[in-house]
Amino acid sequence: MHVDWTALGEVTAVSIAVTVGVVVVFALGVLGVSQVEAAREKDAGGTHTLGFAQAGLCFLACAAIVAHGIYLIVPQFH
Amino acid sequence: MDHITFLVAVVIVTALAFDFTNGFHDTANAMATSIATGALKPRTAVLISGVLNIGGAFLSTEVAKTISGGIVDDTLVTPGMIFAGLVGAILWNLLTWLLGLPSSSSHALFGGLIGAVWVGAGEHGVHVDKVVEKVLIPAVASPIVAGVAALLATYLAYKITARARQDSVTKGFRLGQIASASLVSLAHGTNDAQKTMGVITLTLISAGALGHDAGPPVWVIASAGLAIGLGTYLGGWRIIRTMGKGLTDIQSPQGFAAEAAATTVILTSAHLGFALSTTQVCSGGILGAGLGRRLAEVRWGTAGRMVIAWLVTLPAAALVGGVSASVVKHGGTFGTVVIALCAAAVAAFIVLASRRNPVRADNVNDAHEVTVRAAAPTTVGTVA
Numbered sequence: 001m002h003v004d005w006t007a008l009g010e011v012t013a014v015s016i017a018v019t020v021g022v023v024v025v026f027a028l029g030v031l032g033v034s035q036v037e038a039a040r041e042k043d044a045g046g047t048h049t050l051g052f053a054q055a056g057l058c059f060l061a062c063a064a065i066v067a068h069g070i071y072l073i074v075p076q077f078h
Numbered sequence: 079m080d081h082i083t084f085l086v087a088v089v090i091v092t093a094l095a096f097d098f099t100n101g102f103h104d105t106a107n108a109m110a111t112s113i114a115t116g117a118l119k120p121r122t123a124v125l126i127s128g129v130l131n132i133g134g135a136f137l138s139t140e141v142a143k144t145i146s147g148g149i150v151d152d153t154l155v156t157p158g159m160i161f162a163g164l165v166g167a168i169l170w171n172l173l174t175w176l177l178g179l180p181s182s183s184s185h186a187l188f189g190g191l192i193g194a195v196w197v198g199a200g201e202h203g204v205h206v207d208k209v210v211e212k213v214l215i216p217a218v219a220s221p222i223v224a225g226v227a228a229l230l231a232t233y234l235a236y237k238i239t240a241r242a243r244q245d246s247v248t249k250g251f252r253l254g255q256i257a258s259a260s261l262v263s264l265a266h267g268t269n270d271a272q273k274t275m276g277v278i279t280l281t282l283i284s285a286g287a288l289g290h291d292a293g294p295p296v297w298v299i300a301s302a303g304l305a306i307g308l309g310t311y312l313g314g315w316r317i318i319r320t321m322g323k324g325l326t327d328i329q330s331p332q333g334f335a336a337e338a339a340a341t342t343v344i345l346t347s348a349h350l351g352f353a354l355s356t357t358q359v360c361s362g363g364i365l366g367a368g369l370g371r372r373l374a375e376v377r378w379g380t381a382g383r384m385v386i387a388w389l390v391t392l393p394a395a396a397l398v399g400g401v402s403a404s405v406v407k408h409g410g411t412f413g414t415v416v417i418a419l420c421a422a423a424v425a426a427f428i429v430l431a432s433r434r435n436p437v438r439a440d441n442v443n444d445a446h447e448v449t450v451r452a453a454a455p456t457t458v459g460t461v462a
Contacts, residue, residue: 011223011343011347014346015339015346015347016223019227019230019231019343022231022338023232023334023335023338026235026250027234030242031242033246038243038246062257066261069261069341070264072345072348073134073261
C-alpha cells in the first residue's frame with residue numbers, strides 16, 4: 001500500500017493557508033464597508049475614503065481567487 | 079440500438095436514479111449554511127444549485143475512465159454487478175436521507191460496487207489496498223483539514239470584524255456566501271455527475287453499444303446532468319436541516335468560512351488526484367466553523383450520529399449490493415426484476431415514512447432535529 005504523505009501534507013497546508021487567507025481578506029473588506037456605512041450614518045454625505053479603498057481592494061482580491069477557482073473547476077480552461 | 083438489452087436498459091435507469099438521489103442528498107453540501115444564515119431563500123438556493131449542477135455536468139469533459147478508480151477490478155465487472163451495486167447505493171442514500179444524516183454518496187456507490195463485485199466475481203475482484211488508499215485515508219483526513227481551516231478562518235473573521243457594525247458584517251458575509259456556495263455547487267456538478275456518466279458509458283461499452291475508449295454520447299451527458307440537477311432542485315431538506323441547523327448554530331461569517339474551507343479542500347485535492355467526499359468535507363468545515371466562534375454550541379450528539387453514518391455507509395451499501403448481486407447472479411433476468419421491484423418498494427416505503435414528519439423548504443429552518451416519528455400536533459387548543 002502506498003500512501004502519498006507529501007501530497008496529503010501539501011493539500012493540508014495549501015487548504016488551510018488559502019482558506020484563512022480568503023476569509024481574512026474578505027473580513028477586512030467587510031470591515032472597510034462597515035467603516036463607510038458608519039461614516040454615512042453620521043452625516044448623510046459622509047464617506048470614509050480609506051474604508052472604501054480597503055473594501056474595494058479586498059473584494060477585488062477575493063474575486064480574483066473565485067475566478068481562479070472557476071478556472072480550476074472547468075477543464076476546458078486548462 | 080439492438081445492443082441495448084433489457085439488463086443494460088435497467089442499469090441505465092438505475093444509474094440515473096442513483097444520480098437523482100446523489101443530487102438531493104448533496105444539495106445540503108453547498109446550500110445548507112446559506113439557507114441557515116438567510117443568505118439565500120431556500121427555493122432560490124436549490125434553484126441556483128440545481129442549475130450549476132447541470133452546468134457543471136456539461137462543462138467537464140473528463141469522464142471517469144474507470145467505474146471505481148481502481149477500487150474493484152473493472153475487467154470483472156458485469157452490468158448485473160453494476161445494477162446490484164447501484165441498488166445498494168440508492169437504498170443507503172434514501173435511508174440516510176430519511177434520518178437526515180449527511181453521508182457520502184460516493185462512499186455509498188463504492189460500497190455497493192465492492193459488495194456486488196465481492197459476491198459476483200469473488201474477493202480477488204476487490205482491491206483492498208486501493209480501498210484504504212483512495213477511500214479510507216481521504217475520508218479521515220479531509221474533514222479534519224476542512225475543519226481546522228474553517229476553525230482558524232472563523233476565529234480570525236470574528237476577531238477582525240469585532241468592532242465593525244454587526245449588520246454590515248452579517249450582510250457582507252451573506253453576499254460572500256452566495257459566491258462560495260455557488261462554487262461548491264459547480265465543483266459538485268463537475269465531479270458527481272461524471273460518476274454516473276462513467277457508469278452508463280462503461281456499461282454501454284461492455285454491452286458493445288459503444289466502441290472502446292468512446293466518450294459519453296450527448297444523451298448520456300444530458301440525462302445525467304438533468305437527473306442530478308433535478309435531484310438537487312428537489313432538495314434534500316432533511317439533510318439541509320441537519321447540516322445548516324443541527325450541527326451548530328451558524329452565522330454568516332461562519333457559513334462563509336465553512337464554505338471557503340470546503341471549496342479549497344475540494345479543489346486542492348482534485349488537483350492532486352485525491353478522491354474525496356464532498357459531504358464529509360463540508361460537514362468538517364461546518365463543525366470547524368462552529369468551534370471557531372466563541373459561545374457557539376456544537377451539538378456533538380448530532381455530529382456523532384453523522385460520523386457513525388460515515389463509518390457504516392460503505393459496509394451497509396456493500397451488504398445490500400452483495401445480496402442484490404447474489405440474487406441477480408443466480409436468478410438471471412427474473413432475479414433482476416425481483417431486485418428492481420424490491421428496491422422500488424423499499425424506496426416507496428422510505429418516502430412514505432418521510433411524510434410522517436416532512437421537512438420542506440418552508441420549515442427547514444424551524445428546528446434543528448430531523449425526526450422520523452410523526453410530530454406532536456401543535457394545535458392543542460382547538461378542542462371546542
